[in-house]
Amino acid sequence: MNKIHTLSVLLLLVLYTACQNGPSTGNTAAAAPSLDSIRAEGRVIAKASFEALSQKLAQALETGGVPHALQFCHANADPLTDSLSAKYGVRIRRIAKQYRNPNNAPDAQERALFDGFAAMKAGGRDLKTVDTALVLAPGRILFAKPILLQPQCVACHGKVGETVTAENYREIQKQYPGDRAVGFSPGDLRGMWAIYFE
Numbered sequence: 001m002n003k004i005h006t007l008s009v010l011l012l013l014v015l016y017t018a019c020q021n022g023p024s025t026g027n028t029a030a031a032a033p034s035l036d037s038i039r040a041e042g043r044v045i046a047k048a049s050f051e052a053l054s055q056k057l058a059q060a061l062e063t064g065g066v067p068h069a070l071q072f073c074h075a076n077a078d079p080l081t082d083s084l085s086a087k088y089g090v091r092i093r094r095i096a097k098q099y100r101n102p103n104n105a106p107d108a109q110e111r112a113l114f115d116g117f118a119a120m121k122a123g124g125r126d127l128k129t130v131d132t133a134l135v136l137a138p139g140r141i142l143f144a145k146p147i148l149l150q151p152q153c154v155a156c157h158g159k160v161g162e163t164v165t166a167e168n169y170r171e172i173q174k175q176y177p178g179d180r181a182v183g184f185s186p187g188d189l190r191g192m193w194a195i196y197f198e
């Protein structure tokens with residue numbers, strides 16, 4: 001009888017502790033998957049953004065070649081990422097250390113992540129499926145994913161005098177006097193998506 005009593009007290013205690021710990025255990029358990037789910041969402045957003053930009057770029061190239069596509073990018077790259085930001089309720093940035101538009105220069109945090117990707121690549125890692133998410137502050141998460149140069153990018157980001165014609169490069173420099181975004185080959189780490197969930 002005494003044994004049973006002790007057992008039920010223990011059981012009650014366990015239940016009580018379980019209930020006390022319930023919410024906080026629940027939170028800790030939810031925190032990890034939520035970072036995972038942010039990464040999953042980040043991947044979807046990065047892919048959608050890349051596809052939207054690539055599609056418009058291909059259309060512009062078809063309509064009027066590189067000079068026309070340059071105008072298009074100049075006028076539309078930011079509005080396009082802004083509208084995608086609004087659609088997904090995040091802030092999307094497309095940064096590069098060797099940037100064309102100075103607005104796309106990385107801040108210290110973005111640069112550190114970019115350097116991390118660059119080091120992985122230098123170590124022989126294939127960056128195609130690499131990404132990361134960083135908690136900057138409670139409720140503020142930065143998702144980052146490398147942007148790799150594709151063959152269709154070299155007309156504007158390849159080597160000047162080879163894939164980028166001298167004539168097109170003059171056009172680029174007219175609009176972006178401090179351009180640093182040439183000299184790349186397909187597969188190179190060109191930039192990085194920085195998607196802020198806040």
Ligand code: HEC
Nearest residue numbers: 069070073074077095096099100101104150153156181191
């Ligand atoms: C028609 C020329 C053209 C082509 C082709 C092109 N880009 Fe760009 N790219 C630009 C211009 C112009 C900008 C600057 C846009 C702006 O003013 O924000 C830019 C900006 C970028 C940026 C943002 C960082 C920066 O340097 O300002 C990245 C990253 C980028 N391009 C990657 C690519 C990739 C990857 C491809 C191929 C899928 C590509 N680009 C194809 C012209 C081009």
